[in-house]
Amino acid sequence: DTGVSQNPRHKITKRGQNVTFRCDPISEHNRLYWYRQTLGQGPEFLTYFQNEAQLEKSRLLSDRFSAERPKGSFSTLEIQRTEQGDSAMYLCASSPKTTNYGYTFGSGTRLTVV
Amino acid sequence: AQKVTQAQTEISVVEKEDVTLDCVYETRDTTYYLFWYKQPPSGELVFLIRRNSFDEQNEISGRYSWNFQKSTSSFNFTITASQVVDSAVYFCALISGTYKYIFGTGTRLKVLA
Numbered sequence: 195d196t197g198v199s200q201n202p203r204h205k206i207t208k209r210g211q212n213v214t215f216r217c218d219p220i221s222e223h224n225r226l227y228w229y230r231q232t233l234g235q236g237p238e239f240l241t242y243f244q245n246e247a248q249l250e251k252s253r254l255l256s257d258r259f260s261a262e263r264p265k266g267s268f269s270t271l272e273i274q275r276t277e278q279g280d281s282a283m284y285l286c287a288s289s290p291k292t293t294n295y296g297y298t299f300g301s302g303t304r305l306t307v308v
Numbered sequence: 309a310q311k312v313t314q315a316q317t318e319i320s321v322v323e324k325e326d327v328t329l330d331c332v333y334e335t336r337d338t339t340y341y342l343f344w345y346k347q348p349p350s351g352e353l354v355f356l357i358r359r360n361s362f363d364e365q366n367e368i369s370g371r372y373s374w375n376f377q378k379s380t381s382s383f384n385f386t387i388t389a390s391q392v393v394d395s396a397v398y399f400c401a402l403i404s405g406t407y408k409y410i411f412g413t414g415t416r417l418k419v420l421a
Binding site for chain 2: 283300301
């Protein structure tokens, strides 16, 4: 297992287009998280899955954002009708049942909306 | 409210100098966990250390050391004899009463050759 994998690494899209990112967590981790990091800031929580269930969504996640984790394995994050303010690094992380020991983060997908 | 403050936005040092990155946290919980992560230009967050609220013992790992002081709500990180490869953004983070990280805004460290 090579850790948390995210694809694509970079995405440039025109405003108004839809984009989808994928995250493959560490296989034995049942918890999966999405964070967003804008320039000069620390990552901010977006949403959390335990197995296939999405248990929490941040208020940062507008109606244009949707995340899924079918079968409790990989996850996708889709942004519809992208806006320039969506430009950020989108980080995925996974953890075993207890988070006390921290997550393992992926390398992120950097989105640029032009 | 829970909060992590990293007041130093950017620090520049010359190679081989020691450097300390400050982190101050706020939480009302008695059980919590503190972390430091390194984010190199490639973007991934690399785990450096975890410390729980009941363990104030300082830790040293090679050139890295951490000073946890509950009395001042601080969890500072020192790099001894800095190297160019240490150049990165360093984040302090808190997990308190939940599974969500609260990150500070990060400190960009530039180590000049």
